[in-house]
Amino acid sequence: MVPKGRHTIKVCLGTACYVRGIAEVLDRLKSEFKLGVGGITEDRRFSLEAVRCLGACGLAPVVVVDEDTHGGVSAESVLRILKRYE
Numbered sequence: 001m002v003p004k005g006r007h008t009i010k011v012c013l014g015t016a017c018y019v020r021g022i023a024e025v026l027d028r029l030k031s032e033f034k035l036g037v038g039g040i041t042e043d044r045r046f047s048l049e050a051v052r053c054l055g056a057c058g059l060a061p062v063v064v065v066d067e068d069t070h071g072g073v074s075a076e077s078v079l080r081i082l083k084r085y086e
């Protein structure tokens with residue numbers, strides 16, 4: 001059992017998100033937070049999960065943090081978004 005971070009980041013790897021660039025978002029998260037899918041940051045701030053379609057394909061690429069859905073996310077904007085979650 002891997003413990004959960006204070007916030008859970010769900011990255012959508014469904015087709016719509018994939019073709020609109022979620023791979024770069026995921027790579028940025030991995031490098032910025034030294035975080036793998038299924039992992040947790042050292043400070044326990046974030047857990048990272050990959051999911052298959054969050055049902056919000058019109059907003060692709062989509063990242064959900066806790067209960068908040070963020071659409072049109074880029075490798076740059078995802079870092080700004082995550083600043084709100086301490």
Ligand code: FES
Pocket residue numbers: 012013014015016017018052053054055056057058060061062
């Ligand atoms: S493919 Fe990402 S929300 Fe549907």
